[in-house]
Amino acid sequence: MRAGERIYVNGAVLRVDRKVSLELVNDVMFLLEGQVMQAADATTALRQLYFIVQHMLMNPTDIADAAALYGRHHAALQAVCENQQMLEGLTAIDEMVGASRYYEALKRIRALFPVEQAILAGTATNVPFEAA
Template sequence: MKISLRAGERIYINGAVLRVDRKVSVELVNDVMFLLEGQVMQASDATTAMRQLYFIVQLMLMNPTDIRDAAALYGQHHAALCAVCESREMLDGLAAIDKLVGATRYFEALKRIRALFPVEQAILAGATTETPFEAA
């Protein structure tokens, strides 16, 4: 996989943070877990249940050698979401995310979670009659 980075941009590879000082292309020639800087969510942005789930899975991807605490937190958060969610679309998405996380396919899980952000936002805004989450 070939990735192009701009000067000053960061990439997170298998727990390491790399910042390039000039425009560069990097070819990843083996199987690695990575996130581009634009895909990284800051803790302060984890303001909804799905964004919190994203942040937790992101921690698992960014520190693959020590996921014990993040995995335990993921299990609790995922179970709580499933328990209060009534939206079929959200429940199906959560099931798919759980399979991806169980297979250590964290990047794909993050993509699936991001795809549910608009669904969550619409539900929270009252665009549907379903209520996926109880107030925490």
């Protein structure tokens, strides 16, 4: 990690003051600062879903409200989506969230950002899927 960089570990925010290497030796949920989406960047339905799941990962002791919001938002996305790639991704994301695998769900959501962009642009015929 670089000086001044933050890492979010099990709800705690850690900031390093100098270059450092960290080794997490047990099972923890974490996000690097570059993976954290700001509220102002949650400008599309899929990005809003990312923001909700991110909140669940960053606040693991208080997810009830976020989980309820996730359920409503995910169901609304599935109800309006017609793109098969997006629907399959949403199903996989829901399974990951249901198993509290939030980091993996965030990776899968990020991988769907290009699909969503293509849908919004009206060019969603063949968007290559890339794991984030």
